Amino acid sequence: MNVQMKPIGTVINAITQKPEQTFKWEDVVSEIHLKPELAEGLTRIEEFSHLNIIWSPHQSPPEGMALLVYPRGQTEFGKVGVFASRSPFRPNPIAKTLVRLLEHKGNVLKVKGLDAINGTPVLDIKPFITDYDSDKEATVAPWIKKT
Template sequence: MKSDSNEARSAMALVPVGHVRSPLKDFLPAPPAHGHATEEYLTNIRRYNERVRNLESELVIFPELEDILLGIEEFSHVLVLYWAHQVPEERRGVLQVHPMGRKDMPKRGVFATCSPARPNPILLSPVRLVSRSRNVVVVRGLEAVDGSPVLDVKPYVRGYHAIDEAVVPQWMERLRQEMQERNP
């Protein structure tokens, strides 16, 4: 089916179901201006990742929507889709980036990265579900900053979401290994 680009790019209504309550007030530390990964920058990234990994946040679902959470506490992990509301409007027009702002990484289209700077700053995080009390779900490991609008919450199902044969490019694997080596 062929569609007109203008028609396909028409506005759509996206309504949050709640918001994030978190001690995290800022995104990942900004990369160095020269774009090379200094040891200080990597140390800051390690500290940030460690903080986020252990951070408990709350998904505060609007009270009138509390019923959408029925049974969610039976899962150990959930996928949280949220709006990166602190991404400035001008960053939403960025089409290509160096991953994590690092010039030693190849420039890639934002859809090939995890950058929050994207046309629609919709982010996805798999997190541990700690507890639920009425319309509040406590999770661990959510990178969303305080006040981020929650768009959706889905249960993580290991047999459905895990893909054993998934392939990632060498530069992404290098980033993962660097973070793992510094965060054993």
């Protein structure tokens, strides 16, 4: 089976290279420029406060992929499997970030909290829907640090 994806847009922001691990992404404001021919697909998106942005960490080298990683550099907890982490060094470089939608104009979305650098390809956009995207019974590993 061969899966191919084409970017639907690009991230535009002031972050031009991967920052330090302690960088506060939640304050970053970015624009997502969709291909103009896809703009109609954003109709009524402003009725949502938050969006899930699916993007490709395109600067993560494939040779850097590892099956065991330190989660966000937290070495005190030991390594975890890549699928139990949010590491960008994955077999398929795909990432998802929940962002706040600030503005929608034409084919451009202004969002806050997207942890992607300038020029990052966007693969898809999905609205955050509380009943679908959260579960009251969900738990997280004890090594996940709250920020």
